[in-house]
Amino acid sequence: MTALPFPLAPEPDEATKEAGRKLFAGGAEFLKGVVAMDGLPPPDRVEVCFAGRSNVGKSTLINALTGRRGLARASNTPGRTQEINYFTLGETHYLVDLPGYGYANAPLKVVEQWQRLLKAYLAGRATLRRAFVLVDARHGVKLVDEEIMTLLDGAAVTFQVVLTKADKVKEKDREKVLTQVRTALSKHPAAFPELILTSSEKSQGIATLRSVIAGIG
Numbered sequence: 001m002t003a004l005p006f007p008l009a010p011e012p013d014e015a016t017k018e019a020g021r022k023l024f025a026g027g028a029e030f031l032k033g034v035v036a037m038d039g040l041p042p043p044d045r046v047e048v049c050f051a052g053r054s055n056v057g058k059s060t061l062i063n064a065l066t067g068r069r070g071l072a073r074a075s076n077t078p079g080r081t082q083e084i085n086y087f088t089l090g091e092t093h094y095l096v097d098l099p100g101y102g103y104a105n106a107p108l109k110v111v112e113q114w115q116r117l118l119k120a121y122l123a124g125r126a127t128l129r130r131a132f133v134l135v136d137a138r139h140g141v142k143l144v145d146e147e148i149m150t151l152l153d154g155a156a157v158t159f160q161v162v163l164t165k166a167d168k169v170k171e172k173d174r175e176k177v178l179t180q181v182r183t184a185l186s187k188h189p190a191a192f193p194e195l196i197l198t199s200s201e202k203s204q205g206i207a208t209l210r211s212v213i214a215g216i217g
Contacts, residue, residue, distance in 0.1 A: 006161075006182045009194040012211035020210030026090025028066035033083035037120050041086055043127040047094040048213055052134030053144050054100035057164040057200060061134065062087070062097060064200040065210060072097055082114050084121060093213070096128075102144035122155035129216045130158050130192065132209075137163040137197065140177045141184035153190045160192035161185060162209065167199035 012020065034040055052058045059072040071087065085097040098121075099114060122128070131152055135141055141149075141161075152159045161181060169177065178195070185191040196212065198205035 006185050006191070006193055006195050008178075009196045009208050009212065012208055016211045016215065017207050020207060020212075020214040023090055023093065023214040024066060024210050026092075028068055028071060028087050028089050028095065030071065031086040031088050031094070033085050035083055036117065037124065040084075040121075040125070041094070043125065045088075045092055045094050045127060046129055046216060047096055047125065047127045048129055048216060049096035049098055049131050050134060051098045051131055051148050051159075052100060052164075053102035053136075053142065056100070056134045056136050058097065058100065058134050060200040061162070061164060061198060061209075062095065064203065064206050065213075066095075082110060084117070089213075094127075101148060102142070119151065119155070122151060122157050128157060130160060132162045132196075133159050134162050134164050135181060137166045137169045137174070137177055140180040146184065149185075149188045149191070153188050155190075157190060158192050159188075159190055160194065160196065160212070162196045162198055162205075164198055164200070166197045166204055167202045 031041060032039070050058050050062060062072040063069050066087070066089075072085065082099055084099070087095040087097070089095050098118065122131070133145065133148060133152070135145055149159065163177075163181070166174075181195065196205050196209050198209060200206070
């Protein structure tokens with residue numbers, strides 16, 4: 001039987017799960033919001049970033065990972081947050097929250113400024129080990145997701161798709177969405193060859209994602 005391209009990440013074994021638990025038990029704190037490249041903190045830690053279109057559940061996922069309900073704040077207005085938000089994770093990692101994309105309400109000048117900062121960040125951050133691109137499990141990959149994935153391809157930054165809100169998808173619809181996501185990812189050379197299925201509400205996939213982050217060195 002031929003293996004599926006972009007399979008779901010397997011459940012971590014006990015040792016790997018414990019490594020993920022310990023990393024996130026070390027505490028996560030907001031460090032700073034960055035609006036220009038000269039404001040980035042020193043590149044002295046392993047760094048992973050989270051990208052996703054507005055309302056995909058990015059802040060909720062970061063809060064679920066860290067066990068801190070109010071750590072990453074969701075804006076009610078898509079595109080309101082135009083900063084790259086840095087969080088320390090223990091003594092070894094940065095979690096980086098990129099502003100939501102695909103917003104229609106932000107002025108064009110603001111969007112262009114953000115895109116320039118994003119491109120500079122992705123291309124110029126040597127300690128960035130992986131981007132997690134969040135995709136709503138109910139809708140699959142949209143055109144705006146394709147744009148960020150193409151940007152990551154161009155910057156040669158490995159990215160891994162994390163499907164959010166998995167608890168909102170009926171079992172019979174899940175395979176159709178997964179097929180659509182796999183087909184979309186097959187065109188992107190920077191795509192990491194495993195998907196992570198999550199539900200922040202039900203804590204599904206949280207231990208897996210923690211373990212994956214802990215294993216990135």
